[in-house]
Amino acid sequence: MIKPRTPPGVMELLPRDQIAFQRMLDTIRRTFEGFGFLPIETPVFELSETLLTKSGGETERQVYFVQSTGALAKSSEGGQTDGLPELALRFDLTVPLARYVAEHEHDLAFPFRRYQMQRVYRGERAQRGRFREFYQCDIDVIGKDSLSPRYDAEVPAVISAVFAALDIGEFTIQLNHRKLLRGYFEGQGIDDARQMTVLREIDKLDKRGEDAVRATLTGEDFGLSDDVAERLLAFSRVRSTGHDDALAKLDALGAGTDLFEAGRNELRDLLNQLRALGVPESRYALNLSIARGLDYYTGMVYETVLDAHPQIGSICSGGRYDNLASHYTKSKLPGVGISIGLTRLFWQLREAGLIATADSSVDVLVTLLDDASLPDALALSQRLRGAGLNVETQLEPRKLAKQMQYADRAGIRFVVIRGEDEIAKGVVAVKDLRRGEQFEVTDDDLPRTLLVEREQWQAMR
């Protein structure tokens, strides 16, 4: 006998939680599609040579390799083990997207708006809240040769719509621009080569605090003057509250280098587009400390925080990049995108008590009081299914109280009963476990009544 257990570092859910999780996935997908993003899915594994184009990188040290039984047998017989196994599990959705776009370049229309919601794999150290398998929900818009900054404004509009629809509380999409940051550094006399290293330090403000970052910036490696370090920190403290304040704060930054002005102009345009898109101004703000560590980003950067739970950190991040797929194609493919790490988010929300136990996906339990009524119960169930309701039929007679108890525990809202009394009267009795009410309705009216109740309930929540 083998003890049944999941491997460490995965999140496996019981059905009620799975239903809640699935509803979040559906909501995200519906919102992505609402903004015209098209679905793609890629295989869970890629060729290792495709996946490991860069050397080094934290993420690439966490790669899982995949070997067939045959290949494994060969290598353990002391056969060739030079080179890596042929396949590896994807560690994000960006590398597979780059490969996909490069491979199918001539079959895609650009700008290519795609969404992808699949699991990714990282050999993280086993630790509470760290996952080795987790869902990412990504959108990206990929241009060919160029991509208007206007696409950068759609991204926060999507984020806003997603988290409003998920209904997990107020949130703020924090905005910054790499050109604004680097342009500011440039204005302080920090040359091109050092801008990225300074930027990575600024990115650590959240974790290390101002004093530690100041010490590093003025220390031996960086050698910035106290004045310059202080100005960088003051710059990084800029936050806005509301649309007009954001524009005013941008204006107040004073004149800067061309790079700085380019970043500022793009930010201004983006703010105005967000207003035209009707994104509530409470949901976006400048935060000039946002940098995103990766070299990858070149323009807008986004992070999203739950206002009531800042300790969770960013729940949706991303930005603009210059070239998606330089490893796979000579075409220049600039893009902009964001990613939601849904497994971690779900886990954190549940830990914080913000995920209510979901109602069952089953709307109705059709009860069975005796064997003779089985054909009637089956036919009634099918009629309700035909109307679009999810129905479980009790197939073996049990005491009604037991059936009620089962429905209640399972989170099934409606219990439908047709005993002798009801048949004599030509009606069906319905127990509504959510409202705690029981009522009778004619056979003909039953499906419509339940559908209307279900809709009203959903609208109410």
Add this chain to the structure above:
Amino acid sequence: MIKPRTPPGVMELLPRDQIAFQRMLDTIRRTFEGFGFLPIETPVFELSETLLTKSGGETERQVYFVQSTGALAKSSEGGQTDGLPELALRFDLTVPLARYVAEHEHDLAFPFRRYQMQRVYRGERAQRGRFREFYQCDIDVIGKDSLSPRYDAEVPAVISAVFAALDIGEFTIQLNHRKLLRGYFEGQGIDDARQMTVLREIDKLDKRGEDAVRATLTGEDFGLSDDVAERLLAFSRVRSTGHDDALAKLDALGAGTDLFEAGRNELRDLLNQLRALGVPESRYALNLSIARGLDYYTGMVYETVLDAHPQIGSICSGGRYDNLASHYTKSKLPGVGISIGLTRLFWQLREAGLIATADSSVDVLVTLLDDASLPDALALSQRLRGAGLNVETQLEPRKLAKQMQYADRAGIRFVVIRGEDEIAKGVVAVKDLRRGEQFEVTDDDLPRTLLVEREQWQAMR
């Protein structure tokens, strides 16, 4: 530069096909939920000791093992390579279900109706139409200690609803019962020990033909008399057409052993339940040659064929089994279930020209004629999204003809235009690319008009 390519043996789709595939997944899921099945998802990998409980087996020779970078480095340094890697990719959804039910036994309500739609992995020989990664869409009902045969009748009702909803042509769910088969063999003097080997021969009738199977049955290994072999073949030829014919054919089989009668009674009850469930009688039939090779099954077995494409073989198979999880728990967990191999089915339907290019998931393209109208186009797009439409906004002005052409190629049905003329008249022009018509509608009426059109079109198809 690395040539961008997918690993061999996977099916990766362009967005239009992905949309068609996603619609099939959605339809299947909706139908599974309609019958009260609850969702679960399991990790892509299981502990190897969990997955490889049995030794031998074709499937288990095709397992993919997973190793982290660290583990791989150790083994290639000449470190320990005794024993298998810790993790392996699931090769079906049944073993993960068994582990799941055993692991969460005390948190589940039995009978446990679950559905699961995820990808599975097999190191198949690379070959056209053979996949190393493919979707399975499974339902199972698991009982604790016992499970009424009544659950076996729900399964073909689900299959019927799924394939009717997928709208891929007429189909027949072929029914047989292991007890009927083995009872018949028993009546012919074939002892318990040989019944399974005879059954596996009968299962090959489709592939090998009657003559080859007859030769095997009467050959050295089996040593059945010509008479007995002939009776088995005659028995396996039984097919029914229609409900009453199925019952009559069952009656005509003559009296048999207790095992035989038990199988016949369960089949009769099942037929009557299918009628009560309103399953059209053209969609189910006895086929006494159906055996399903696996030892696993103990009662009802199902195979489903497309009437117009029998060469595709069974598109949905399954049956009743006695004990799901004997490797992981002492509890007896009988069940009944089926599986749809959706990747292969999709591939075959597409090869046979039965998958039409899907319309885009995008309903509306909001055009842009000049930069000044951008805020208006963005606001209009958001209004349409608010009404539940999927909308792509043209963010950079292009010639209208180009925008039309793009929408047409992308399969986007509605193109919305608001130029100077329209603004002056307070209307919006809509080009309906599906109907090839253009019409004008007031701003206020636009969302409702498009929604109604979309619904009517869907209903028509």
